[in-house]
Amino acid sequence: MNIIRSFQNKSKTIIYSIANCANPKEQKVIDACIAFARSASSFALQNLDGGNARDIAKKIYGDAFDAPRLIDAYKRIMGLIDSRLKIRRETVFVSEDGEEFKEVLSSANPQTNEIIVYDSLFSESVSNNKRLTPNAATILHEIAHLIGLKSDANFGDINSAECLQNFTLLICGIIDESELSAKNDIENLRGQNGELPNWVTQPRAPKGTHEGGQWIKEGAPTTP
Numbered sequence: 001m002n003i004i005r006s007f008q009n010k011s012k013t014i015i016y017s018i019a020n021c022a023n024p025k026e027q028k029v030i031d032a033c034i035a036f037a038r039s040a041s042s043f044a045l046q047n048l049d050g051g052n053a054r055d056i057a058k059k060i061y062g063d064a065f066d067a068p069r070l071i072d073a074y075k076r077i078m079g080l081i082d083s084r085l086k087i088r089r090e091t092v093f094v095s096e097d098g099e100e101f102k103e104v105l106s107s108a109n110p111q112t113n114e115i116i117v118y119d120s121l122f123s124e125s126v127s128n129n130k131r132l133t134p135n136a137a138t139i140l141h142e143i144a145h146l147i148g149l150k151s152d153a154n155f156g157d158i159n160s161a162e163c164l165q166n167f168t169l170l171i172c173g174i175i176d177e178s179e180l181s182a183k184n185d186i187e188n189l190r191g192q193n194g195e196l197p198n199w200v201t202q203p204r205a206p207k208g209t210h211e212g213g214q215w216i217k218e219g220a221p222t223t224p
Helices: 024-047 051-064 067-082 134-146 161-171 177-193
Strands: 002-009 012-019 085-089 106-109 114-117
Touching (some): 012 024, 024 051, 024 085, 024 161, 051 067, 051 161, 067 134, 106 134, 114 134
Parallel strands (some): 085 114
Antiparallel strands (some): 002 012
């Protein structure tokens, strides 16, 4: 069953469709994630010429930083939101091999132009005492995949949805640079031992799965 949902984000009315209807509480979580994607993209566009933004961009993208391409990506993200996102609610992420990953929050399907959200997204908080958590960026990341950012490299790739979401989280003040460094260190640890460490912001699902590296649930302990 498909329903059309709308909500007000400042002066902007945002409309999206959702299949396999989520309940009202879940819809508010989706609303918050979409609102963050729209507002954060607008904020990044307005502040990209600032010295702080350029410094952050260099730390995320290195020599691959390309301001016009990043500007274009944010404009396309906003355009996709404004043209009515397609969301589908499913229980659990299933890889192409049929393996279930219950920790995955969301994924993107470029063939159907859909974002799929799973049970785990709604067991995590997108805000804490009215402050957004990194979980709020999950739909931003998936929209980045839908507009063609295929990579999930965490540094030095202008075509990376991971780099775009990290830049956005930093410029919006959701995480700071020390947290980003810890996050990238955790990704390297996963490659060494094959297991998923816990961190205050969510790591990514195992590489090699369908659409690789999707958002997963955050862990309780922080990295020393």
